[in-house]
Structure formats: structure tokens, C-alpha cells
Amino acid sequence: MTKPQAYIKDLNEFVGKEVTLKGWLYNKRSSGKVKFLILRDGTGLLQCIVFKGNVSEEVFETADSLAQEASFEVTGLVKEEKRAPGGFELDATDVKLIAASVDYPISPKDHGIEFLMDHRHLWLRSKRQAAILRIRHRIIKAMRDFFDDRGFTLFDPPILTPNACEGTSTLFETEYFDLGSAFLTQSGQLYAEAGALALGKVYTFGPTFRAEKSKTRRHLTEFWMVEPEMAFFDLDDDMDLAEEFLEYVIQTVITERKSDLDDLERDTTLLEQVKRPFPRITYEEAVKILHEKGVDFKYGDDFGAADETIISDHFQKPVMVHRWPAETKAFYMKRDENNPNLALGVDVLAPEGYGEVIGGSQREDNLDLLIERIKEHNLPQEYFEWYLDLRRYGSVPHSGFGLGLERTVAWICGLDHIRETIPFPRMIYRNTP
RNA sequence: UCCGCGAUAGCUCAAUGGUAGAGCAUUCGGCUGUUAACCGAAGGGUUGUAGGUUCGAGUCCUACUCGCGGAGCCA
Structure with missing residues (x-):
């Protein structure tokens, strides 16, 4: 033995x-x-x-x-x-x-981040990193349990895709035999919509990739996303699910992994308050909050990191910001029937400066309007014919959202940088070890 | 891509333009309750790269490389 x-x-x-x-x-x-x-x-x-x-x-x-x-x-x-x-x-x-172990490089005293990242394969043995990874695992299990227990089917989208999903981000490109270029997926959402119309309620859970040259504490080039997609859900149903989901995940993890959170010296006071209902405000109301705080912000712009912190600090709970100016949002979002300049999208901003952890929307289900949007965004319609078929054959109202796993891990653990939330982070200037 | 900061022993950091140092790690010695244990000793350096100023450069100047923080983009 x-x-x-x-x-x-x-x-x-x-x-x-x-x-x-x-x-x-x-x-x-x-x-x-x-x-x-x-x-x-x-x-x-x-x-x-x-x-x-x-x-x-x-x-x-x-x-x-x-x-x-x-x-x-x-x-x-x-x-x-x-x-x-x-x-x-x-x-x-x-x-x-x-x-034996000869000259182990990571001694018990202080080290710089470059040295630790160079030795990430060994750094994982430290008490702190092990605690973070156990919490990450428990978060993933809570997420899967939540959807599995509510009639969702796990639906794995492709990672190699022929087109840009939303047409906005810069993607990693690779040769694909005789078929030209393929891209690493930035989101499984469009495929999840096909899943929702086949199975009713589905969720994807897998890696996604962005080749943006983002250099901040909130960005990785390779990160994991969970994306539920539900047939017959409108934006309000979507927000109901998002807040139930966040409450379940956070309350489960702070109970089940208390000793690890203690090791990280995480003050869980604010996490304990993550319970329904969350405040729901429109984009317009969020802008009003910024103006009241004296921020010079132009209606129609997207919020920067500092703006998000001001808005979330106003509530001390996750806050759902909905109904955004349509020009700033992706082509697939449905417009508000009361004001066609607004998209039926929602961002959930986490407290304590952790920013956007969820982005979701009700999807455009009208074939003609969707074709119009594809043209407005100068996207190649031939790549989206399969997606348009979902509107040609029994289209229904449907909604979904995407949650960034690593941002959620950073939030729950109280980390100041996303790079510690995944075993081997991929960043603009690092793809080793 | 833009703005700011940095690079000295294996690691973390010191060093008025004038002989390059400490703590940790390693090796050796001491201690029967230590908590990043402690005490004593030893070994360990092309000061990121290239050029320049100077009697003399880790220190001043120029370029480059790499890294860190932030912005934009986004989850």
C-alpha cells in the first residue's frame, strides 16, 4: 500500500x-x-x-x-x-x-511577482495559492450544481470558430487546413442560443480567448466563462436568474470554504450580504449617480473601471444596470419596445471595486431586425446564416448571460489581481510556464 | 497602443560620482516547544544590454530589452 x-x-x-x-x-x-x-x-x-x-x-x-x-x-x-x-x-x-529537494527556489521570505510567476508551477504549493485553487474549485462546483439542479443541460460550444462571435474583439487566429482561418472563441453564446432552442435551458462552461492587449488587474487572454441561455426568458427573468445564481454561489462558497477564506484573511462581511433582491437601475439612473458624485461623464459612453466602482460603492451589493444605449452594445441584443434607442442588456457590477462580473441580455428574436443589425455592424451575413435560422424556424423570446469565472474568484477571495485565480494565467506578456 | 515606475548575490532590498552591503536561502556549528524560530561562522557579484560624459559610473546622459502599475477594450 x-x-x-x-x-x-x-x-x-x-x-x-x-x-x-x-x-x-x-x-x-x-x-x-x-x-x-x-x-x-x-x-x-x-x-x-x-x-x-x-x-x-x-x-x-x-x-x-x-x-x-x-x-x-x-x-x-x-x-x-x-x-x-x-x-x-x-x-x-x-x-x-x-x-530529496535541492535548493528549492521559493524561500519563506518575500518574493517579487515576476519571480513567483516564473515559478508558478512551484508557487502553487504555497498555502495561499492552494487555498485560492480550492475555492475556485468550489465555486465551479456550486455553479454547475445550481444549473444542474434547475433543469439546465450542459452544452459545450466549439472552441475553434469560423467568425468573430460579436465582431468587436480581437481574436487569436490560426490556420485551419484548406478552409482558411479559424479563431479561438471569445464566447459560446451564439451556439448556446441554438442549444436553448433545442433543449430549453442550457449552460456552457469553458475557456474563452481574447487577443486584446489589455494590461490590467482584471484581464487574462485565456479565461473561463459560464453562460446560461434560456428559451422564453425575457430580460426580467434573466435578471431574476442572475441574482439567484450569484446568491447561491457566494453563500455556498463562504460557508463551505470558510477555513480557506480565513487563510486568505478575507473579510466576508460584504459577501454575506449578497442576498436577493439586488438593486436594479437603468443605465440612465447610473449616469445620474455619477453626475451627482461630480463625475464628468457623457451619456452614451460605456462605464470605465473607476465609474463602475463609484456606482457599486453606492449600494454595497451587486447592482444590476440595465437598458443601455444600443450603439455601445452587441448586434444581437433586443431593443426596448418603449425606447428603440435602448438595448435590453444588463451588466452586474460586483461590490468592492471588482467591476463587471456578469453581462447579459434578451436576444433579438425578429429575423428582419437581426439582419438589419448585422448590416449596421458590417458583419458578414453569410457566417450568420445558421444563427438566422434560429429566427426562421420557430423563433422565441430568449435571454442569457455570461459570467467571468476568474473575476468571480478574485472577488470572493478578495484578491487584488486576477492572475492568482487560475493555475497558469495567460497574459499579454506571459504564456509560460 | 498610450502614460508612469523599475532592473544590484538564488530571492527581497540598501549603497552623496570615490574599496558593492544586509536579511532570507545554502553549507557548518549551538540550543528538548519552535511558530516566516533564534544565536555564531562560511561560501556566494561582468550592478539588464549597448554606447557616451568623467581622473573615476551601481549612481549622470542616450538608445534598446524585459518587467510592474494604470488607461483604453472587455468578462
């Missing part, structure tokens, strides 16, 4: 028993005839005590020789111990080296 008898997270079930654990040396302290080995096993950290009088000379030498991140197994008695972080300790009776 090579797998460990127990994992650190389950040690409360082993108090008073002798177990063998396996992992890596996180840190080591010593005081003459006693060694303190900090074991890391992927589920937590555990201090293992090696007293010279309790073990053989050989075992004590082995404990002494372990370097940072050496892999080893340790056998001993599990004890409750108030002085130890986590509340448990292991009184070691045996220590065996599995494999």
Missing part, C-alpha cells in the same frame, strides 16, 4: 491513534534535540515533532536532513495540541525520505 493512511484535513478522526502520512516538507524548525517538521499533504499543514529520545539515531538524522519541499512519509501519534495551528500535532516515531 503506497497511499497514505490519512490526510491532514481528516486528522480529528485519528486522535490518539498512530498513522502514517505522506507529503512534502513545508518548513522546518529545530531546537537542538527536537525537530519541528511542517508536513504539507495537499489538504493542509501539520506540525510533526521529532524528539531525539523518541526515535532512532537514523530517523533523527533523516529528519535533520530534510530540505524544503523534500517528499517524505512520517508515522506517529496524533495529538490535540492548542499551540499548533490547526489544533493537531503528530508525535513522530518514524520518518522516511521519499525524494
